[in-house]
Amino acid sequence: MNNTQKISFIGAGNMSKAIISGLVDKGYLPTNIMASNPSAGKLDALKDTLGIHTTHNNQEAIDFADVVMLSVKPHLMHSVCAGFTLHNLDTLFVSIAAGLTVKRLREFLPENAHIVRVMPNTPSAIGLGMSGIYATSDITDSQVHLVEQIMQSVGKTVVVKTEDDINTVIAAAGSSPAYFFLIAEVMQRAAIDMGMDKTSARTLVEQAMLGSASLMQKTPELELSQLRAQVTSKGGTTAKAVESLQQDNIDKIFARAMQAAVARAKEMSEQF
Numbered sequence: 659m660n661n662t663q664k665i666s667f668i669g670a671g672n673m674s675k676a677i678i679s680g681l682v683d684k685g686y687l688p689t690n691i692m693a694s695n696p697s698a699g700k701l702d703a704l705k706d707t708l709g710i711h712t713t714h715n716n717q718e719a720i721d722f723a724d725v726v727m728l729s730v731k732p733h734l735m736h737s738v739c740a741g742f743t744l745h746n747l748d749t750l751f752v753s754i755a756a757g758l759t760v761k762r763l764r765e766f767l768p769e770n771a772h773i774v775r776v777m778p779n780t781p782s783a784i785g786l787g788m789s790g791i792y793a794t795s796d797i798t799d800s801q802v803h804l805v806e807q808i809m810q811s812v813g814k815t816v817v818v819k820t821e822d823d824i825n826t827v828i829a830a831a832g833s834s835p836a837y838f839f840l841i842a843e844v845m846q847r848a849a850i851d852m853g854m855d856k857t858s859a860r861t862l863v864e865q866a867m868l869g870s871a872s873l874m875q876k877t878p879e880l881e882l883s884q885l886r887a888q889v890t891s892k893g894g895t896t897a898k899a900v901e902s903l904q905q906d907n908i909d910k911i912f913a914r915a916m917q918a919a920v921a922r923a924k925e926m927s928e929q930f
């Protein structure tokens with residue numbers, strides 16, 4: 659990645675820490691990164707372990723950067739951004755806050771600010787994140803590419819065409835680690851109820867999930883339904899289990915859950 663752009667993080671919490679660590683791990687110059695945060699502990703840890711610049715002054719971080727990653731909680735974004743002054747009109751603002759639309763961000767940020775929305779997820783903390791990126795028409799291809807490179811330091815990215823698509827990213831990737839943990843949890847419980855000890859039940863479920871995810875990634879030429887068919891012998895045990903899930907309307911259960919996530923994202927965009 660081009661190491662010359664200066665990147666600031668407003669808010670040095672979990673997501674910023676993940677992205678900064680990813681950038682530095684991938685060889686990004688720590689001295690081209692600054693993080694701003696009110697409390698000292700997180701900043702000191704980032705400075706000591708990764709060697710980045712730190713500040714308690716958000717404006718100093720804005721003035722330092724070509725790219726400003728807005729990484730505070732959505733409900734704080736308005737008060738945090740209200741006082742920003744923009745000296746470099748090319749500065750790119752990247753908001754990772756859930757539910758805050760570009761239209762809303764424009765109300766907080768300095769006039770004519772260039773804004774990109776990114777929706778990452780928690781596996782970013784181990785470099786296996788999935789981020790959706792949405793850019794309005796005033797954003798150049800090279801700016802989008804730069805944001806892709808930043809987010810690819812912690813995983814994969816997709817660039818979506820409309821802002822509504824960001825809500826689909828939330829439903830399919832932002833929130834979905836929790837669905838997978840829930841599936842793992844109920845499967846572990848079912849195995850325990852069948853007499854398995856807790857640790858073994860977790861290992862069984864965890865490794866099966868990891869192996870299945872790796873298989874999906876390693877065989878992109880196969881449709882997901884083909885992968886499923888490959889492990890489902892006619893009349894066998896898997897067929898019986900899958901049949902039971904389908905009779906219980908697993909497709910509708912997931913469609914409803916994902917629609918609920920989208921509806922909440924829309925509600926949040928009106929709330930903040």
Ligand SMILES: NC(=O)c1ccc[n+]([C@@H]2O[C@H](COP(=O)([O-])OP(=O)(O)OC[C@H]3O[C@@H](n4cnc5c(N)ncnc54)[C@H](OP(=O)(O)O)[C@@H]3O)[C@@H](O)[C@H]2O)c1
Pocket residue numbers: 668669670671672673674694695696697698700716728729730731732734738754755756777778779780832
């Ligand atoms: N975590 C996720 O999985 C995830 C996924 C997608 C999107 N996001 C989005 O990412 C953003 C950050 O989430 P997070 O999980 O990293 O939250 P977090 O760990 O709570 O980090 C937020 C940070 O913002 C700091 N902060 C508070 N007021 C500030 C101010 N006035 N100026 C500068 N910094 C300030 C907080 O500092 P103090 O602790 O010192 O108050 C905290 O370190 C949120 O908008 C969230 O919606 C998170």
